[in-house]
Amino acid sequence: MDLFARSWTALRAVVANLADEDFTQPSGCAGWLVRDLVCHLIIDAQDVLITLVTPAEGPPTRNAVTYWEVAATPPTRDDPLDALTVRLAAAYQEPRLLTFHLDDVGSAAGRAAELADPRQRVGTRGQVLTAGDYLDAYVLEWTLHHLDLIAHLPAAAPPHPESLAWSRAMLEQIAGTAFPASLSDKDTLLIGTGRRAPTAAENAELGKLAAVVPLVLG
Template identity: 25%
Template sequence: MTAAQRKPKPRTYDPAKVRAALDGQLTTLRRAVNALCEGPDAAATLAAPTRLGDWTVRDLIAHLAIALESLPVRLAQPAPGPAEPRVDVRGYLAAMRSGAEPVAAAAPAAARALGDEPAAAAARLDEAADRLASAVADADPAAPLATVLGPMTVADYTLTRLLEAVVHADDLAAATGVPFAHDRQALATVTRMLADALAAAAPGGSVEVRIPPFAVVQCVEGPRHTRGTPPNVVETDPLTWIRLASGRADWAAAVEDALVTASGERADLSGQLPLFG
């Protein structure tokens, strides 16, 4: 059987559980941003650099608001025709890997439009999260909506908003030094989504990737493991996995720092990562 024949079947996600995970993640994220913007050093905090190139913390918050607002904005636009091919979450990630992320370029301008008042940044994120929650609650998860990458269902696009909320919450924590308590279901869903994306991008059964307690996948072409201890095993924690998959962490450094254990001659995933960035 070829790697293409062994390509894993896409995982399905319960739209109601995804919405609940997104609500939980955004509740915590909004609380964290409001606390930052109300602090005595709010202006300096918002002007601080992040690990995202030239972006400041203010740019990051503006980007998050734009990313959340994009779903209600797209729902308000004419729906694509039923014959147009759909883009799923894997297609979205593949496009991001090639540099086609649709809203990142707008963040600095949006941040400048907020002005210097720290409360404006928190208010923008609050408003965006409220608009998103209202739009998702009223929308049919199977309904198509137009994106710059092609038509996506509301359910799949909601998953991408959850991905943004988890990855950028971690960016915010890295920039400010304030630990972030991710919603457990949000962290689990994004971990599984990215593990499945790896299995789809590098199909095969020679390497077992373990991300306890949320995901186990097999990937990479080669001899397939069927029983006993797998000869090639990679194991890491959910946040390290998300950082590796999103280009926030370096594979070699993570292995050296014992954040990743990789055993077996095929267990080097540096050629497959990041999945996007």
Template identity: 40%
Template sequence: MTDPHTSGTTPPRVAEAHQVFVLRETYGTLAAVAASLDEEESWLPTGCTGWAVRDLLFHCLADAQRALVALHTPASAPPDRDAVTYWRDWAPDPVGAANGRRWTRVSASMFLDFRQLRGLYLETAAATVTAAAAADPARPVSTQGHVLTAGDLITTLAVEAAVHHLDLVRELPGAPGPAAVGLAAVRETLDGLLGRPVPVDWSDEHYARAATGRAPLTREERRALGADAGRLPLFC
């Protein structure tokens, strides 16, 4: 019998616990920033085109609500996506992005008091982490027209939260950045989409920005990436 402490692979239960840990840390740091925001700060711009802080927070609320539904929606079909291939559907789409921005802005504007939106986001994010911890990570679940294991879904949630954390704090210089484990999950996802470790000496934060279209590539970066430069952004 192989000793998991001496083998070269991570024991399944350890990997599954880590997925929840990453989500808890990533959601927790994002929630801490959200909890500190006031009405005036909610109108500051973010790294998402056309969205103020309150619009982005509404989007994060919607993602947490989607997660709650997904974690309680067992699928009868086998997974057709994993934590990396899930993102292949999220390619640049100018028309779809414009419609999504408009819908989010209109929906977020229905909260006349930012404290109501902030409170709903905080309680929903906390509930999502609780549901993730209770889920069977191997169970197939449905979301966005695809089937993933609950464990892979949890990883995608952490990746999205880490990237949007960077968006949220763009005009909040005193706010802490995303959890390190969340940014590490973003790097792993981007490397998976790229098909190799990125051949540029980027920090996790800059990699997350550059490979999702949030930071333009320099001439030197394009040279180092070669043909792969034309594949960026890897997801939006």
């Protein structure tokens, strides 16, 4: 849960330091500008708040790893929620309004995470998890979106090394096998989730994994 706070704080700090012109740059999420991704983070923060105050009965049905489902194809952005995100982002008009809203809701989500009992069972997406597992799953979410946010902003701060290492370990559990040690944590996450294509040399090192990636997480 400490890593949740660290990864979320680092991601929000990058957004807080964006220049107005950065919001119109492409992000690492195909079809989304940086402003669209920031709007998505606001929705994510709302989801965290909602989930942490939604107690659930019965034993957990998912954990931090099985929370993630692997889709057969990458998102096309035709999904109604994706389309709504783009429209909402444009409606803010001024980047400072997006930044303010993320800081407001994001700070609340961070405080809720700090106050949560990690053993408490919560419900989300029709599943039951402990709050600790739910927040651990979100370390991967924050880390991937941190990489998405800075994909075309070379001066922006990268994710914390611990967040990258944790997320790599989680992705390897989802894949059911380790990625080559020659790949950095960042490259493992980018290649493993389809955010960039492997080079010929990387593809050779992936071996059988080359037929498995990308893992489209949802």
